[in-house]
Amino acid sequence: MIETDLESFEKLYKERINSQFFKIKKASKKRISDIRENLIDIKVCLDHFLDAGKEKIDEKAQKSLKFFSDRIRKEIDEIVVPEEEITYDNVMDLLNSVKKLFTSINEIARKSLPKFHKEVQPEIKELNYITRKLGGKQKELDNFLRKKYNEVKNAEYLLKRLPKLFQLKENIEHAKKDLDAFGTEMEERHKTQEDLNSKLLDLERNDLFKELASEKEKLFQLKINIKDEIGFKKALKKLKFELEKGTIHISNIDLNYLRDFLKNPINILISESKDLPKFSSLLVQLRYSLEENKLNLKSDTKQKTIEQINAIFDEKKLQENIENYLEVKDTILKIEKKIEIAGLAKKLEELRNQISSNSVKLEHVELDYNRKNKDYNKYLNVLKVEREEFQKSVEDILNDNVKINITFSF
Numbered sequence: 001m002i003e004t005d006l007e008s009f010e011k012l013y014k015e016r017i018n019s020q021f022f023k024i025k026k027a028s029k030k031r032i033s034d035i036r037e038n039l040i041d042i043k044v045c046l047d048h049f050l051d052a053g054k055e056k057i058d059e060k061a062q063k064s065l066k067f068f069s070d071r072i073r074k075e076i077d078e079i080v081v082p083e084e085e086i087t088y089d090n091v092m093d094l095l096n097s098v099k100k101l102f103t104s105i106n107e108i109a110r111k112s113l114p115k116f117h118k119e120v121q122p123e124i125k126e127l128n129y130i131t132r133k134l135g136g137k138q139k140e141l142d143n144f145l146r147k148k149y150n151e152v153k154n155a156e157y158l159l160k161r162l163p164k165l166f167q168l169k170e171n172i173e174h175a176k177k178d179l180d181a182f183g184t185e186m187e188e189r190h191k192t193q194e195d196l197n198s199k200l201l202d203l204e205r206n207d208l209f210k211e212l213a214s215e216k217e218k219l220f221q222l223k224i225n226i227k228d229e230i231g232f233k234k235a236l237k238k239l240k241f242e243l244e245k246g247t248i249h250i251s252n253i254d255l256n257y258l259r260d261f262l263k264n265p266i267n268i269l270i271s272e273s274k275d276l277p278k279f280s281s282l283l284v285q286l287r288y289s290l291e292e293n294k295l296n297l298k299s300d301t302k303q304k305t306i307e308q309i310n311a312i313f314d315e316k317k318l319q320e321n322i323e324n325y326l327e328v329k330d331t332i333l334k335i336e337k338k339i340e341i342a343g344l345a346k347k348l349e350e351l352r353n354q355i356s357s358n359s360v361k362l363e364h365v366e367l368d369y370n371r372k373n374k375d376y377n378k379y380l381n382v383l384k385v386e387r388e389e390f391q392k393s394v395e396d397i398l399n400d401n402v403k404i405n406i407t408f409s410f
Contacts, residue, residue: 002394003403006169010162014085016398017155024152028086031141035098036081038134043076045130049123061116068112075104088153091145098138105131155397161390168383169406175376176410182369189362196355203348212335215328222325223266229318230265232286232305237262238295239286248294253285254278269322270329276319283309 004012018025046069057065079097082090105127113124145153203209240258242248257278261268272278287309289295290302297305312318339345387404394402 001401001403002398003405005405005407006165009404010159013159013394013398017152020398021152021155024148025086027144028091028141028149031137031144032082032086032091032094034137035094035134035141038130038137039076039079039081041130042127042134043073045123045127046072048126049120052120052123057116057119061119064112064115065120068108071108072101072105075101087156088145088149089156091141091149095138095142095145098134102131102135158390158393158397161386161393165383165386165390165404165406168379168386169408172376172379172383173408173410175372175379176408179369179372179376180410182365182372186362186365186369189358189365192358193355193362196351196358200348200351200355203344203351206344208335208339208342208344209348212332212339215332215335219325219328219332222321222328225321226266226269226318226325229308229312229321230269232308233262233265234301235286235290235295235297235305236282238297239289242295248289250285250289253282258282266325269318270326274319274323276322280313283312 002012002016049065050069054062079094079101080090081094236258240255240262243250243253243255243258257268261279261282269276269279287306290297290306293302295302336345339348383406387406391402391404
């Protein structure tokens with residue numbers, strides 16, 4: 001059973017596969033060492049070129065020879081020969097670098113050698129011999145990789161999946177950090193909302209606000225009573241329709257007053273003088289039209305409307321309700337003035353604005369929290385699946401049970 005934390009896994013895993021594939025790694029090192037020696041031999045051969053050139057070729061040709069030597073040395077110096085850590089990728093990089101070296105040697109030789117090749121024939125033969133030898137070692141290593149290294153390559157490539165686990169771990173930590181921050185802000189916003197609502201409730205318990213609420217309730221009830229008493233809009237609308245259509249003719253009726261009344265009956269009534277002369281005249285004309293059956297309403301609708309009109313004239317309750325309505329309206333205005341003078345209205349408006357503003361911010365932070373919580377849980381689930389699949393792949397390679405512990409920094 002192998003149990004390790006995520007941060008230590010790569011080192012432990014490399015040790016295990018290096019041990020498990022020791023013979024293959026050793027054989028790879030031997031072939032790499034041969035290539036390294038051949039590369040050194042080429043540089044030594046280039047020294048031989050320069051030494052021979054000093055005695056046998058002119059100054060201009062020596063410049064070409066030096067260019068030839070420097071370019072090849074530069075190519076060799078850029079080749080990375082793996083030493084301690086042998087992997088499929090860095091060995092393939094080595095092989096590709098050697099191929100590139102051959103291309104460069106052929107290209108540079110084609111341009112430079114004609115200028116001095118007769119004078120350095122032994123050195124050219126020496127270089128050809130070493131490069132053929134290097135080519136053989138390259139092919140040998142390439143064949144070895146293709147035939148013997150596949151299982152090792154699969155084991156090594158498994159590590160390429162490791163960064164995803166680290167990235168998911170980091171995503172989870174970042175998401176949790178943001179989640180905690182949003183959670184803290186959300187709690188603070190809820191607390192602020194509770195405090196503001198409590199202050200609003202305390203303010204609304206003020207005697208002036210209680211009195212105002214009471215008077216507004218009275219006003220509301222009076223509106224209902226007035227609407228109940230003038231609950232014959234259907235008959236009035238029918239009267240207006242027939243008058244506008246010209247199917248009936250009634251002298252001295254104010255059609256504009258009728259239109260305004262139908263739009264806002266209470267405002268029209270309270271704007272009249274105490275005895276409601278215009279409204280009374282309208283009722284008389286409506287009753288006459290109903291009694292003469294000029295509006296063609298159903299019998300029960302017509303009879304009920306006539307009874308309501310008679311009640312208005314006989315009982316005088318409508319006038320009384322309108323007077324009470326005006327008194328309550330005046331009382332409300334006085335209370336509102338007191339509230340304004342005491343600064344309570346301003347405080348109430350400020351509190352309501354603060355509650356509205358905080359409510360919007362609370363809604364936003366709740367959305368942020370829910371979004372980040374979704375991300376957090378998604379990353380956790382993905383990490384769980386990825387870790388299980390990764391552990392299974394490692395177990396298949398090492399033939400041992402594996403448990404990778406992942407610890408988060410929160």
